[in-house]
Structure formats: C-alpha cells, structure tokens
Amino acid sequence: MKIDTLGVQAFVAIADQGSFKGAAERLHITQTAITQRLQKLEDFLGVPLIERTTRSMNLTETGRTFLPQARRLLAELSAALVEIRETGMAQRGDVSIACVPTVGVQYLPRVLQAYSARYPHNRIRILDHASSAVAHAVLHREVEFGIKIAGEHHPELQTAPLVEDSYVLVCHRDHPLARRRRIAWRALSDYPLILAGDVSGNRSLIDAALEGSGIELHSFYEVQRSSTALGLVAQGVGAAVVPGLAIQKDAYPSVRAIELIEPAITRALVLVTRRTASLSPAAQALYDMLLGQAASERAAQPRGR
Incomplete structure (x- = not known):
C-alpha cells in the first residue's frame, strides 16, 4: 500500500492553519495544489476529512479522529529521515574496532x-586483542577496522601507517638500573626480566630484532599484557620490557622508564581494514581522525628523527 504522505501533510497543515490559504503558505505551494493533495487523500481513504463551504471549514468526525494519528505519522517520518541523514553525516552510529x-x-x-x-x-565498542587477533577480527567482520603491529597479513587486508613506538625498560625506583637514562639491550642479560609471552606480537618482534646479536634475555616471568607487567614492576617483582605507549602518565609513581639502545627497537602500529570494506560513516570519521592525529604527530617531530 502506497502511503500518501503529501496528502497527510496537506491535511495536517489545513487543520493547523484553519484554512486552505494558510496551509498553502505554510507549505509554500498554491491553494490549488493543497486542494488537489487533500482530495487525493480523501479519495484514497474513501471518506471526507474536511467539510468545506464558501464560508467555513471544519474537520469531519473522521478527520478529528485521524488528526493526532496523522501528526504522529509525520513526526515519526521526520525523525526517521533526520536519523538517516545524521547517520550519513557520521553524527550517529555505532562503531566496533579492535x-x-x-x-x-x-x-x-x-x-x-x-x-x-x-x-x-x-557509541564505540573496543576489542583489545593481541595483534594477530586484531587482524582476525577485521578479516571476519567482527569489527570495522583495527590497530595492530605492522607485519605480514592476510591478502584481503590492507594497512595504513599510524605511529612508531619504541620499547623501553621499566623498573621500580629501587631497582639497580632505576637511575639510568638509557641502557643497552646487552646489559639486560644480567637481570631476570618480565617479558611478553609468545602470543604477543611484541615478543616475536623483539626476538627478530635481537636475532644474531648474541644478546640473550632471561624471561623470569612471562605475561601476555603489558599492563600486567607494569603491575608486577610497580610491586618490585622485577624489571620489564614494554612498548612506550603502555606507560600511562602518573599511573605508577614508583616506576621508572629507561630508554633501550644498541639497538633501538621500535614497532610500527598500523590501521587495518578489509580491502573491499566500505566503512560506515561513523567508523570512517573515526578512521580519518586517527590518520589525522598520526599525520599531525609526524609533522611535529624534529626533522631527521
């Protein structure tokens, strides 16, 4: 059944304005067009909605009953159209990322x-996963896009550079290394460390970077999340190697972060999407803001860095 929204709109305007002339002015159309729209609606319904004479205009009993329903119909339609328009402008929508x-x-x-x-x-839904699981979530449409460590990925995925992140040593302020500003990776061989487990993309990246250097790290505690490592360090359990982005300012006043050198090992974080994906407007807006933030930070870095 085709709903005559123009006829309903004309009927409500006539009822609200009290005249065909007023309704025509409100809708910015001619009186003839208003009359034709109402007539078409009444023909469709099979009953008159308005009694009109040369001197007066009144709603019929059916018209009085239908008026609140007509107003509600137009209000719901207007709200639905606004919602769709705002969704298209990224003003409304849910976003899932990993x-x-x-x-x-x-x-x-x-x-x-x-x-x-x-x-x-x-609203934003965030799945925090290991790097490989982030790629899996994007590939299998569990999320619209993700942020992972750069590296090999499925051919159906594509990446965009986001930020470079250096690995640092974190230790308790009472640790023997706490006063150092920087330290070589080789010097860590003398200390039991808290390191990421094999599931973490950080562990494989560090192992690959140190391969062939003769540097051997002793993993006394193995964790899957840097947050766990930081909690252990704060309690004086040991020192840990974590990404610099894992350190939240002022979260652990007793923890010191020390630059790791020789070699300086960094990880590249990238945005990942499916090659054939068309992001929702809300997700595209967030994706673009992340890219914009990355570009601003790169531009602010000293030249030659």
Whole structure:
C-alpha cells in the first residue's frame, strides 16, 4: 500500500492553519495544489476529512479522529529521515574496532575524546586483542577496522601507517638500573626480566630484532599484557620490557622508564581494514581522525628523527 504522505501533510497543515490559504503558505505551494493533495487523500481513504463551504471549514468526525494519528505519522517520518541523514553525516552510529591493548592506554583515548566531542551520540565498542587477533577480527567482520603491529597479513587486508613506538625498560625506583637514562639491550642479560609471552606480537618482534646479536634475555616471568607487567614492576617483582605507549602518565609513581639502545627497537602500529570494506560513516570519521592525529604527530617531530 502506497502511503500518501503529501496528502497527510496537506491535511495536517489545513487543520493547523484553519484554512486552505494558510496551509498553502505554510507549505509554500498554491491553494490549488493543497486542494488537489487533500482530495487525493480523501479519495484514497474513501471518506471526507474536511467539510468545506464558501464560508467555513471544519474537520469531519473522521478527520478529528485521524488528526493526532496523522501528526504522529509525520513526526515519526521526520525523525526517521533526520536519523538517516545524521547517520550519513557520521553524527550517529555505532562503531566496533579492535586494537592491541597498549593502544588503549594513552594513544586511542586522545582521539576518542575529540571524536566524542564531535559526535556525542556515537557509541564505540573496543576489542583489545593481541595483534594477530586484531587482524582476525577485521578479516571476519567482527569489527570495522583495527590497530595492530605492522607485519605480514592476510591478502584481503590492507594497512595504513599510524605511529612508531619504541620499547623501553621499566623498573621500580629501587631497582639497580632505576637511575639510568638509557641502557643497552646487552646489559639486560644480567637481570631476570618480565617479558611478553609468545602470543604477543611484541615478543616475536623483539626476538627478530635481537636475532644474531648474541644478546640473550632471561624471561623470569612471562605475561601476555603489558599492563600486567607494569603491575608486577610497580610491586618490585622485577624489571620489564614494554612498548612506550603502555606507560600511562602518573599511573605508577614508583616506576621508572629507561630508554633501550644498541639497538633501538621500535614497532610500527598500523590501521587495518578489509580491502573491499566500505566503512560506515561513523567508523570512517573515526578512521580519518586517527590518520589525522598520526599525520599531525609526524609533522611535529624534529626533522631527521
């Protein structure tokens, strides 16, 4: 059944304005057009909605009953159209993303604050996974896009560079190395360490970077998340190697972060999407803001860095 929205709109305007002339002015059309729209609606319904004479105009009993329903119909239609339009403008919508846990400590929150200020009605669902699981979630459409460690990936996925992140040593302020500003990886061989397990993409990246150097790290404790390592360090359990982004400012006042050199090992974080994916407007807006943040940070870095 085809709903005559123009006829309903004309009927409500006539009832509200009390005249065909007033309704025509309100809708910016001619009186003839208003009359034709009402007549078409009445013909469709098979009953008159308005009694009109040369001197007066009144709603019929059916018209009085139908009026509140007609107003509600137009209000619901208007709200639905506004919602669709705002969704297309990224002003409304839910976004699902996946990311390695350390991204959620300090990097992602900065962008999310700006995003929420611009799109306050949008909800964001975040799955914090190991790097390989982030790729899996994107590939299998569990999320719209992800943030993972750069590396080999499925041919159906594509990546865009986001940020470079250096690995650092974290230790308790009472640790023998706590006063150092930087330390060579080789010097860590003398200390029991808290290191990432094999599931973490960080472990494989560090092992690959140190391969052939003769440097051997002693993993006394093995964890899957940098947040766990930081908690252990804060209690004086040992020293740990974690990505710099894992350290939240002022979260652990007793923990010191020391630059690791010889070699300086970094990881590249990338945005990952499916090659054939068309992101929702809300997700595309967040994706673009992350790229914009990355570009701004790269531009702010000293030349030659």
